[in-house]
Amino acid sequence: MRRSLKLAAVVLSGSLGIASLAACGAKSTDNNTSSGASSGASSVKVGMAYDIGGRGDQSFNDSAARGLDQAKDQLGVQVTEAEAKTGEAEADKEARLKSLVSAGYNPVIAVGFVYQAAVEKVAKENPNVKFAIIDSASDTQPSNVTSLTFSEQEGSYLAGVAAASKSKAKHIGFIGGVQSELIKKFEAGYKAGAKSVDPNIVVETTYLTTPPDFSGFNDPGKGKEAAQGQLDKGADVIYSAAGSSGNGSIEAVASKGKWAIGVDSDQATQPALSKYKANILTSMVKNVNVAVFDYIKAYKDGNPLTGVKNFDLKAEGVSLAQTGGFLKDIQPKIDAATQAITSGATKIPTTPEN
Known part of the structure; x- marks a missing residue:
């Protein structure tokens, strides 16, 4: 059975204390395997920083969350999630990303274009950590940032x-x-x-x-x-x-x-x-879940996606529901x-x- 634990109750590696990461609204999901997942815990630790609304918004963030869940279940990666707050300052976004990095999460996925400036800044400060940002691309972002975009x-x-x-x-x-x-x-x-x-x-x-x-x-x-x-x-x-x-x-x-x-x-x-x-x-x-899963799988397989990866209608990145x-x-x-x-x-x- 899958369990979610507040990070205040989880022992974290890295230089950041537990209380600091918990203060950023993060929670960790324990690593169990399911059909298709390799036995044993993966050394890959994926951090996801949500846009406002977070998991449970019935829309954009939930689509990203499905991709994270799939990666956890099928690839055996360890994951944590950090929630955003309405009306927060740019410094809050930076602090959330830095907390994930300091706690040893790599790669770090930022959900939403509102993270663009924060991702660029934190990625430059941490060149050995891979970042992905959904729905945004910039000519100035460093090479360790991958843009996952859609048509x-x-x-x-x-x-x-x-x-x-x-x-x-x-x-x-x-x-x-x-x-x-x-x-x-x-x-x-x-x-x-x-x-x-x-x-x-x-x-x-x-x-x-x-x-x-x-x-x-x-x-x-x-x-x-x-x-x-x-x-x-x-x-x-x-x-x-x-x-x-x-x-x-x-x-x-x-x-x-x-x-x-x-x-x-x-x-x-x-x-x-x-x-x-x-x-x-x-x-x-908008199949954000597909983009998230593909990005994590490529990283785990040792062939990380780089630059801008666009998911268009032809690639089934977008579609109309038939329900x-x-x-x-x-x-x-x-x-x-x-x-x-x-x-x-x-x-x-x-x-x-x-």
Whole structure:
């Protein structure tokens, strides 16, 4: 049976004391083997620093957590997890990463673009430690940092095709958690996909916060309010790319009997959202778990991934969930759009058109 222990109760190697790492919200998972895992504990110790919302957000962080769990179960690696806090300072992110390094974790995986500056700084200070950052890439990051990125605009394009095809009002919505370059990729693809079906369709757009306020990824109340506003304007399909804030959006949309589109994980299958599954048209799944597992496996095998590793539609890095079977009647449109993207015939914008 798998057990989770606060690091305050675990003996750690390295120069950092237990109390310091526990103060950063970290917890360690003991190493048991399961089918496919080698016998005995691996010497590889993987540290994961979550974005706000953490494990249990039913979305982005949970997808990363599934990859970590798979690596633990199948590869036998030791793991620990560190949680972020809403409204924290840049120094807090740096301290979290330094704590993992000092406790002997290598590689260290940072979940989310908000870690970019912290990862660059801590990686430069620790050239013998490998780092991965999800959803961000920089020309200035050191060689011991690997970027795990996704073609969110491609999956979102398919979500737009689905939304426009299902909308009876010819009026749909997009809710972004934080107005950032990353989330604009979701918006751009969604709008382009919708307009490929109906050039005259109306697309409402709402962002919950702007940097440096990243609470838009962890405020279901704001997501619910934004969705209610779009519903009041006539939207009957709403796509939210907003982390756990999107949970509130889904609730609002379902209460009105309209269609919601989830993000990152197949949200119709998430425990906290399953009661709304009859109104979740699909989810734009970002297979962060695949990227996390592939990165850890490559490191354990002695062939670490380097530079920027992008997971696009062709590589099944993004996809549309089929739970509920609500796409069956429009599947030919989805398939045609998929073929056009993977063949290179259709290029998807990464910035929204005005």
